[in-house]
Amino acid sequence: MKRAMTWLSVFTMLGIAVALWLTRPAVVNPTRFASLHGNATRGEVVFWAGGCASCHKAESSDDDLALPGGRRFVTQFGNFIAPNISSDPTHGIGDWTVAEFASALLHGTSPEGRHYYPAFPYTSYARMNDQDVTDLWAFMQTLPALPVASRRHDLTFPFNVRATLGVWKFLFLNSDWVRPAETPELERGRYLVEALGHCAECHTPRNLLGGSLASAWMKGAPHPAGKGRIPGLVPSALDWSAEDIAYYLETGFTPDFDSAGGEMAEVVATIGRLSPEDRLAIAHYLKALE
Amino acid sequence: MNFSKHFALMVSALTLAGAMLAHAGGHDGNPAANARQAHMKLYAFNLDVIGAMAKGEVDYNAEIARSTANNLLALAMMHQDAYWAPGTSTVELGNETRALPSIWEDGSRFGDIGVQLIEAASQLAEAAGESQDAMRGAIRGVGGACSACHRNYRQR
The missing domain is CATH 1.10.760 (Cytochrome Bc1 Complex; Chain D, domain 2)
Structure with missing residues (x-):
């Protein structure tokens, strides 16, 4: 009996490990974007169509080009707080590469290799074409750098466990x-x-x-x-x-x-x-x- | 007193009663909220005239466009303090109004947005008589001011 329990826990652990590995955060292959040239003028159109400012500008701000984040979104899973996506290299996305930016938009994966919550609508952006991603990146680098620290989301258990998002993406992320x-x-x-x-x-x-x-x-x-x-x-x-x-x-x-x-x-x-x-x-x- | 005199008296009495009833009916609810909603209806009516021309549903007419835009500007410039009286938000009036209490709270941008509307309406009043394109371009500013207020201060 004791032996059976040991085996059961070993298999359970293995199962979880395999599931985590299978649902690990996906990234784009950087070579895919290496040959593309970003055009900031076209990127501005992508920016307005994508509605980035609606969530990432400051609370009750009219400035759609200043994106320090901080707005709170109340949901049944807890409160999401939009992060800083200005060009600030420390607090924003200024030091990202275009491939990291693409991984965020197309796969919901951060440069640190973690899952983003789908409050960030990568479930839709996953359908973007590579040229638009590259153009948008070129435009967003022209936006002001705002040294404002991003705040943590305030979520309830189990939604505060990011690793579970791999399973969520497996079930619900579809770029068709x-x-x-x-x-x-x-x-x-x-x-x-x-x-x-x-x-x-x-x-x-x-x-x-x-x-x-x-x-x-x-x-x-x-x-x-x-x-x-x-x-x-x-x-x-x-x-x-x-x-x-x-x-x-x-x-x-x-x-x-x-x-x-x-x-x-x-x-x-x-x-x-x-x-x-x-x-x-x-x-x-x-x-x-x- | 002959019949026709009788009849006339009766008719005028009934008319008077009807008018008084209608008068009382008009005073149903909070007068400030009623006045605000009436003001909004006047905006909407004039925006409809302009919008129909902007969308091409009716032919553009510079004179009508200009005078309608002037109506909007006049409405925006009216002194409205009395009917945006404190104590007339959703908290006090419930379903009678969608005006959120944040209108009257510290840090409210309600007044600033009112100024924004006057500026946008001034630009529309200038552009409306020029051409259909100029008018259409200026409508977006007015819509932006309307939405800025509805975004923050009107109950969903």
Whole structure:
């Protein structure tokens, strides 16, 4: 009996070790990015489409180019606190390599080789193309360095154990497109919605582990902070015309001439800087869903 | 007193009663919250006129665009202190309002955003009569001011 227990614990330990090894944080191969040249001007478009500032600017700041982090996001798993992603070499991401930046966006892995929490929407950014990653990196290096220390997330057990995120990623991280896109415009719209804009991160409900519910993709979700509801974006939930959607993303005004509030006000502040063609591509893609 | 006189009296009495009832109805709820919501409706009506032209749903008309933008500027510049009275937030009025108490707390940027709206509305008033493109460009500033306030001070 004692012997059986010993073997059982050995196998359990081995099993955990194998699981941890199989779900260890993934990184990109640096040679993949070595030959790419970043263009900061194109990177600025990626930056606005990606909405980086919405989460990483300071609380109640209007400066979308100052990214010291510090904003708190209340969820059922605890509070996430956005880190400093300014170009500061100590507190921000100034001393990263482009490959480290790519590993963060595409695999949710930090330069220290740890898993990031999916509050950082790498589940969407995983669909980014390499050139956009490189261009975004070029642009973000031009942003001001802010010597502000990042704060630790304040999470409940077991969510505060980062190693469990490997299993989470195995279950929920998938860089395939969710929906088909038949024309170049719909492809662009899909890229803006499913990859950069990461719309589904809020507009899709999550399961108990925080993974997106594929069956209810973009159909609206309860607000993670408890009060209110995030509306659905599929045509059965949103009957606005494509022009209405594009105008809303530009100005914040709904077809009833109410204006965006809540977190969506931040989204309009960044998506509103894209070209009219990009906003219309988003709108046409949303109208083509289902 | 003949029949027609009788009838006329009755009609005027009923009209008066109806008017008084309507008057009382208009005073349902908190007057400050009602005034704020009425003010918002006037913004929305004028934004609808401008927005329809911006989206191309109706033809752009410089004169209508200019006068409508001037309405928005006039609304933004109205003195509203009385109807943003302290003690009229969601805490005191519940579902009658979506105005969060943080409007009246220390460090509130509510007043600054009001100034931001006046500036954006001034730019729209200048641009609206120029061209459809100039008008559309300036609407985003107004929308930004609206959202800045709704982002922080309106209940979701």
